[in-house]
Amino acid sequence: MNKIQQRDVFDAIADPTRRRLIQLLAESEDRPLHELTAQFPMGRTGVSKHLSILKEAGLVQDRKVGRETRYRLNAAPLKEVQDWVAYYSKYWSANMMRLGQLLEEDDEP
């Protein structure tokens, strides 16, 4: 199932609270709002707003279990970010190896 992404994944992860939420959700199957709220110096409304933004980016899914809503991570959209980071960290690491060699050659008489 491919839902239309309403929000850019890069915007969604630009905020430190939302990155922390992603991490918390990555550590467990799914969690209710009150458990997540306990981790932040803000109220339910604030955390709930951040979760909505993550939902719009397709990063979070929610489901009703009895009277509570439980949230879980959907990491797939992060692949876009992961590819970028992985590509450039490999690219620069390889370049820096060559730079190290170049600096060593400079030392030779």
Add this chain to the structure above:
Amino acid sequence: MNLALNMDFHFETTVEKLWSALTESDKLAKWIADNDFKPIVGHRFQFRHPPSEYWDGIVNSEVLVVDAPHRLSFLWVVGEERHTVTLTLEDLGDGKVQLHLEQTGLSNQAALAGAKYGWGAWAQKLEQVLAE
């Protein structure tokens, strides 16, 4: 656009030698790619990598900051991607120099197909890579 790639590298050299490796065109060619770089703010140049199936190898750049011998910054434009690369040098003493690399400002599309790491590996890096 707040996402940034931050990396630190250490070299046994002097700040001056490292600076020359970052700002002399023929030396840049040895560790990044062929280029027509000049250490002049506003100078437009290209890095020309060997083409691959994913891209033509061309990075369009413009020099943004030349603060010898401490900081160099340039644009990094590939297709829709428009980044800024900033290199900062710091003398650590004992003949060691730290080079900090920051790449920021990405567009909506990660157009470059990179190595595919699993979600687990990425999560471990989350803190260090995305921390501002």
